[in-house]
Amino acid sequence: MYNMELKKLGYSDQIYEILRQRIVTLSLPPGRKIDIGKLSREFNVSATPIREALKRLVERGLVRYRKDTGYWVVPLTDKDVQDIFVLRKVLETFALNESIHSIRLWEIEGLLKDSRQLLAGDVSESELRKIFDEMDELLHYRLIVGRCKNEFLKTFYTIMNDYIAIVRHLNERIMAAIEEHVEILEALKRGDLEAAKVSLARHLDSSAQACRPLPRSVEEWEVALEEVSIKKKEV
Amino acid sequence: MYNMELKKLGYSDQIYEILRQRIVTLSLPPGRKIDIGKLSREFNVSATPIREALKRLVERGLVRYRKDTGYWVVPLTDKDVQDIFVLRKVLETFALNESIHSIRLWEIEGLLKDSRQLLAGDVSESELRKIFDEMDELLHYRLIVGRCKNEFLKTFYTIMNDYIAIVRHLNERIMAAIEEHVEILEALKRGDLEAAKVSLARHLDSSAQACRPLPRSVEEWEVALEEVSIKKKEV
Numbered sequence: 368m369y370n371m372e373l374k375k376l377g378y379s380d381q382i383y384e385i386l387r388q389r390i391v392t393l394s395l396p397p398g399r400k401i402d403i404g405k406l407s408r409e410f411n412v413s414a415t416p417i418r419e420a421l422k423r424l425v426e427r428g429l430v431r432y433r434k435d436t437g438y439w440v441v442p443l444t445d446k447d448v449q450d451i452f453v454l455r456k457v458l459e460t461f462a463l464n465e466s467i468h469s470i471r472l473w474e475i476e477g478l479l480k481d482s483r484q485l486l487a488g489d490v491s492e493s494e495l496r497k498i499f500d501e502m503d504e505l506l507h508y509r510l511i512v513g514r515c516k517n518e519f520l521k522t523f524y525t526i527m528n529d530y531i532a533i534v535r536h537l538n539e540r541i542m543a544a545i546e547e548h549v550e551i552l553e554a555l556k557r558g559d560l561e562a563a564k565v566s567l568a569r570h571l572d573s574s575a576q577a578c579r580p581l582p583r584s585v586e587e588w589e590v591a592l593e594e595v596s597i598k599k600k601e602v
Numbered sequence: 603m604y605n606m607e608l609k610k611l612g613y614s615d616q617i618y619e620i621l622r623q624r625i626v627t628l629s630l631p632p633g634r635k636i637d638i639g640k641l642s643r644e645f646n647v648s649a650t651p652i653r654e655a656l657k658r659l660v661e662r663g664l665v666r667y668r669k670d671t672g673y674w675v676v677p678l679t680d681k682d683v684q685d686i687f688v689l690r691k692v693l694e695t696f697a698l699n700e701s702i703h704s705i706r707l708w709e710i711e712g713l714l715k716d717s718r719q720l721l722a723g724d725v726s727e728s729e730l731r732k733i734f735d736e737m738d739e740l741l742h743y744r745l746i747v748g749r750c751k752n753e754f755l756k757t758f759y760t761i762m763n764d765y766i767a768i769v770r771h772l773n774e775r776i777m778a779a780i781e782e783h784v785e786i787l788e789a790l791k792r793g794d795l796e797a798a799k800v801s802l803a804r805h806l807d808s809s810a811q812a813c814r815p816l817p818r819s820v821e822e823w824e825v826a827l828e829e830v831s832i833k834k835k836e837v
Contacts, residue, residue, distance in 0.1 A: 379654065419657070422654070423661050426658050426661040426662055428757050447753065447754070450754050451754055457696050516685075517689055522663055523758040523761070523762075526758070527754060527758075
């Protein structure tokens with residue numbers, strides 16, 4: 368679907384963004400070897416801009432390189448997922464100190480309203496996933512982290528957000544997560560920093576615990592993703 | 603001094619590393635515009651591998667890009683420095699939970715011995731700076747952060763470590779910092795996690811407070827760096 372003609376200028380920029388998207392949406396699953404020759408034919412460019420894009424993805428932590436075997440998508444283990452949640456807890460509860468007074472009341476009330484609509488079951492299964500993904504990104508990334516004043520924290524979190532997006536696709540406890548969001552949002556609405564921090568920490572701990580074991584090889588990933596895509600079609 | 607012949611293969615890799623070093627050692631000071639044409643003549647290569655190296659440095663947060671003006675070294679403000687120390691405190695005190703039992707006794711005792719030698723005044727002024735820089739990196743980066751098991755925290759900290767290195771060159775309270783290191787090391791030796799955390803947090807707070815106002819423009823940076831280099835020659 369990306370088999371378009373790439374503009375002459377900025378090949379590697381475009382390839383970088385396409386590959387990043389493929390990794391984040393799991394269309395290139397964790398642990399998959401990256402075939403430069405195949406990409407070169409797909410995009411009809413030489414190997415050079417592809418290698419440059421891959422080097423930037425290595426810098427971002429999404430791709431690994433080994434001299435003898437080349438480039439591959441970073442594998443993602445159960446321990447990685449737990450590490451991400453633990454680090455999110457540290458960074459997000461810290462960010463909340465500064466962001467709580469910068470989040471506007473109408474934003475909190477908007478998210479509360481949407482959350483309650485989802486809890487009332489007014490939307491279809493496929494819409495639920497889509498709306499929840501947006502709400503989750505809005506609450507954690509744009510508001511809690513994005514409104515804090517520490518630019519370095521925001522930069523690091525942006526890199527981590529790619530991993531969070533990868534993991535988000537494999538999480539099935541949407542309703543429980545929305546209830547936890549409501550708890551956080553109500554504390555934010557009251558301006559109660561300590562209660563908001565406690566609810567946020569509990570929400571991230573529960574999410575970490577609810578993560579089912581990840582596939583442990585590229586083959587297992589492909590089976591798991593096939594199941595998810597069949598589910599999506601059934602809806 | 604880098605005016606060597608670059609190997610035909612991996613131009614952009616080498617240029618990336620040279621530019622990263624120049625930024626971290628302040629030979630390319632914060633806020634300096636990067637002149638692609640000049641680098642192209644210096645390294646005797648086309649603009650393409652230089653641009654690729656710059657894009658990777660943007661990914662790493664050391665270089666900024668704006669469409670109309672091109673590439674320049676990230677400016678560094680007093681607020682950035684404070685943000686770095688605050689975030690270091692969050693990440694390092696957290697990392698210490700896991701690393702305290704992985705740091706070996708002989709490493710702690712070695713650092714304690716070196717610290718006491720420096721405090722006793724047994725080394726020259728120029729050696730003091732060099733040995734302190736190594737000790738500081740060893741304690742904070744290799745041991746406290748490096749021995750923790752959270753791979754994501756380590757990755758982010760590695761990026762932040764480039765900024766820490768930039769700032770380290772402008773810090774003049776070496777003796778006080780060594781005394782604080784001794785306090786942390788003694789707590790580590792006793793295996794006293796809480797005391798080690800308190801000492802570490804206090805050390806980072808003091809370091810943040812002791813930072814003198816940074817130069818606010820490229821011109822001011824150049825004057826400040828000139829003074830540092832004159833001091834070095836006088837020693």
